[in-house]
Amino acid sequence: MELAYSILVQPFADMVGAPDFLIQVVWEGLVSGVLYALIALGFVLIYKSSRIFNFAQGIMVVFAALTLVGLHERGVPALLALPLTLLVMLALAVAIERVVLRPLVNQPDIILFMATIGITLFLVGFGELIFGGENKRMITSELGIPTGSFEFEPFGGFVSIEQGDVTTVVGAIVLVVALLAFLNRSKMGRAIRALGDDHQAALSVGISLSTIWVLVWFIAGVIALATGIVWGARAGVSFALEVIAYKALPVLMLGGLESVTGAIVGGLMIGILEKLFEIYWGQPLLGGNTEAWFAYMLALLVLLFRPQGLFGEKIIERV
Amino acid sequence: MLYRIAGQYKTSYAADHALFPVRQDAWLLGVILLFAFVVFPLTASDFTYQALLIPVLIYSLAALGLNILTGYAGQLSLGTGAFMGVGAYACYKLVSLFPEMNLLVAIALSGFFSAAVGVAFGLPSLRIKGFYLAIATLAAQFFLVWLFQKWRWLTNDNASVAIQVPNIDMFGITVAGPNARSITQYFFVLCVVCLMTWLSINITRGRIGRIWKSVRDMDIAAELVGINLMKAKLSAFFVSSYIVGVAGALFVFLWRGAAEANLFDIPLSFRVLFIAIIGGLGSILGNYLGAILIVALPVIINTVPAAIGITISPSMVEHLNTMSIGALIIGFLIVEPAGLARFWAVIREKLILWPFPH
Numbered sequence: 001m002e003l004a005y006s007i008l009v010q011p012f013a014d015m016v017g018a019p020d021f022l023i024q025v026v027w028e029g030l031v032s033g034v035l036y037a038l039i040a041l042g043f044v045l046i047y048k049s050s051r052i053f054n055f056a057q058g059i060m061v062v063f064a065a066l067t068l069v070g071l072h073e074r075g076v077p078a079l080l081a082l083p084l085t086l087l088v089m090l091a092l093a094v095a096i097e098r099v100v101l102r103p104l105v106n107q108p109d110i111i112l113f114m115a116t117i118g119i120t121l122f123l124v125g126f127g128e129l130i131f132g133g134e135n136k137r138m139i140t141s142e143l144g145i146p147t148g149s150f151e152f153e154p155f156g157g158f159v160s161i162e163q164g165d166v167t168t169v170v171g172a173i174v175l176v177v178a179l180l181a182f183l184n185r186s187k188m189g190r191a192i193r194a195l196g197d198d199h200q201a202a203l204s205v206g207i208s209l210s211t212i213w214v215l216v217w218f219i220a221g222v223i224a225l226a227t228g229i230v231w232g233a234r235a236g237v238s239f240a241l242e243v244i245a246y247k248a249l250p251v252l253m254l255g256g257l258e259s260v261t262g263a264i265v266g267g268l269m270i271g272i273l274e275k276l277f278e279i280y281w282g283q284p285l286l287g288g289n290t291e292a293w294f295a296y297m298l299a300l301l302v303l304l305f306r307p308q309g310l311f312g313e314k315i316i317e318r319v
Numbered sequence: 320m321l322y323r324i325a326g327q328y329k330t331s332y333a334a335d336h337a338l339f340p341v342r343q344d345a346w347l348l349g350v351i352l353l354f355a356f357v358v359f360p361l362t363a364s365d366f367t368y369q370a371l372l373i374p375v376l377i378y379s380l381a382a383l384g385l386n387i388l389t390g391y392a393g394q395l396s397l398g399t400g401a402f403m404g405v406g407a408y409a410c411y412k413l414v415s416l417f418p419e420m421n422l423l424v425a426i427a428l429s430g431f432f433s434a435a436v437g438v439a440f441g442l443p444s445l446r447i448k449g450f451y452l453a454i455a456t457l458a459a460q461f462f463l464v465w466l467f468q469k470w471r472w473l474t475n476d477n478a479s480v481a482i483q484v485p486n487i488d489m490f491g492i493t494v495a496g497p498n499a500r501s502i503t504q505y506f507f508v509l510c511v512v513c514l515m516t517w518l519s520i521n522i523t524r525g526r527i528g529r530i531w532k533s534v535r536d537m538d539i540a541a542e543l544v545g546i547n548l549m550k551a552k553l554s555a556f557f558v559s560s561y562i563v564g565v566a567g568a569l570f571v572f573l574w575r576g577a578a579e580a581n582l583f584d585i586p587l588s589f590r591v592l593f594i595a596i597i598g599g600l601g602s603i604l605g606n607y608l609g610a611i612l613i614v615a616l617p618v619i620i621n622t623v624p625a626a627i628g629i630t631i632s633p634s635m636v637e638h639l640n641t642m643s644i645g646a647l648i649i650g651f652l653i654v655e656p657a658g659l660a661r662f663w664a665v666i667r668e669k670l671i672l673w674p675f676p677h
Contacts, residue, residue: 019486049396053450077516093364099649100649100653104652104653104656107652107656108595108656109449109450110389110395111596111652111656113450114592114593114596114648114652115648115649117589117592117593117648118644118646118648118652119645119649120645120646120651121641121642121644121645121648122641122642122645122646122649124641124642124645125638125639125640125641125642125643125645126514126638126642126643128638128641129635129638129639129642130635182428211340212344221566246457246461246585249453249454249457250409250454250457253450253451253454257450257451278352286469287464287467288467288470291467292461292464293458293461293462293465294463296454296457296461296462297462299454299458300443300454300455300458303446303447303451303454303455304443305441307447307448307451308451309451
């Protein structure tokens with residue numbers, strides 16, 4: 001009885017009792033949800049256009065952020081380091097397409113998945129070799145990202161919202177809108193979607209597979225850089241950031257592997273729900289740190305009812 | 320010439336279905352076993368046991384378990400590390416609750432705990448397929464490691480929240496713990512691994528193995544010809560997790576000697592997956608070849624530069640190691656996606672025909 005009370009009643013009583021704290025928690029969840037959604041977006045783009053389950057997306061985030069910070073450490077001004085980092089990501093996209101993807105065209109999914117794990121390991125070793133493994137500070141102020149915080153007092157309580165987080169959310173919205181416009185309006189964007197629909201048909205009307213792959217990996221690199229900057233501003237830049245890649249996987253599964261909407265909705269959902277669960281159920285009842293697995297269990301539960309995720313394409317199987 | 324199979328007639332079905340229908344294969348295995356049981360123990364140093372021989376055997380066993388699930392039954396699993404953890408923690412509890420229990424029995428029993436957990440997390444495979452199924456095994460991975468950290472009962476409420484392997488005697492010889500000699504540990508692991516390999520070869524080439532393969536190749540078609548998918552998939556999860564659990568118990572009790580929860584985290588799962596894939600999915604031999612490669616590589620990277628007179632710092636070695644394993648995986652996938660086992664198959668084919676080209 002007491003257990004049922006502490007699971008079913010107490011958390012909600014706490015929520016209603018301290019609405020300002022609830023708002024703070026939801027906001028924190030929302031911000032991390034935006035970041036999960038961004039990473040998942042990179043996954044979805046690559047999966048849509050090439051059916052590759054790109055495990056390396058998380059490490060690309062770290063690699064992009066490290067390159068940016070590393071260039072700045074070597075004396076390059078921040079505003080010049082940004083385009084240089086973009087160039088590095090482009091070079092990375094070309095290299096991955098040339099060295100890894102092109103020889104592996106038409107291999108089974110699991111082989112390509114393993115290849116992206118190989119890329120992950122390679123980038124981890126390479127990045128640590130060049131930039132060192134220690135935690136670095138993101139060059140937030142040099143890039144012109146505000147660092148103060150807004151403070152509100154709703155319901156007689158106190159809520160503090162970091163300006164950097166607001167920038168994150170706004171920046172993410174701009175990025176997503178730009179990306180959707182690119183995918184739906186531009187010629188290249190249509191080519192990407194055509195490849196996603198049907199490889200053979202797209203090839204037969206003259207769409208170049210290798211160009212599109214480079215393009216898609218480059219866009220994923222740009223998204224990775226954006227994610228790296230904002231996540232690095234919150235937690236510092238090091239290979240510990242890699243763990244967010246594991247957070248993006250359940251987001252993908254929850255939303256559906258092919259769906260941009262799914263990535264965004266799934267990201268926000270997981271970000272907010274895992275924070276709420278951790279604060280109101282995890283810490284008092286389970287000893288905390290439930291964020292490590294909550295997203296997976298949630299995705300697993302949803303998948304049991306919808307095996308293709310919330311927004312994924314219906315899986316049709318033929319013999 | 321050496322590998323000529325002409326003239327080896329089979330006059331009965333039993334002879335045709337023998338474990339080694341080709342005589343040379345049996346001889347080759349005999350030579351390998353001779354090395355494993357006689358030559359290595361006579362020549363190996365303590366370092367060789369701890370850095371090469373024992374880990375190769377244990378990792379091959381874990382990869383063998385994964386290979387049954389992924390390579391034979393076609394269900395992708397990224398949670399091998401956690402299932403190894405279940406085996407290790409179960410064995411630890413068994414040994415500390417029943418101190419007089421034979422270690423061999425404890426390890427054999429601990430596999431069943433891992434198998435039960437594996438079946439529980441395998442249930443979603445009935446509805447979820449492909450990459451979506453990876454989420455179920457990843458859920459197991461993260462949830463179980465969290466559980467190892469939080470559930471203090473598993474580590475007997477000790478302060479360090481870690482497993483410490485006590486000294487365990489078997490028939491008057493110390494086989495596990497700080498006082499055990501490497502050579503006894505090696506023989507213990509070798510015998511268990513040989514037994515498990517023999518069992519798996521026979522399972523995979525028998526009726527159950529054929530059912531698994533048909534599910535792997537196309538599960539709907541398999542269902543249409545009357546295969547019970549639920550039984551097939553869950554039995555694959557059961558057998559696979561059992562072997563992985565035994566490997567986990569060996570991993571801690573006969574090799575590491577102590578373990579914290581994060582030892583079973585996702586890098587371990589990936590390492591086993593690499594071994595299975597580089598070795599070759601759907602092959603028993605491949606696991607051994609893959610394990611030899613993955614275990615020996617860091618040792619080589621550690622010793623070669625020193626031998627030719629270049630000094631590199633330890634952190635540099637580690638980074639080079641990660642990098643070269645990554646590059647190696649990509650390289651192998653490009654050259655031979657079917658793995659090292661396929662290399663051996665090609666070589667064997669050539670040997671049979673040699674010296675003729677066709």
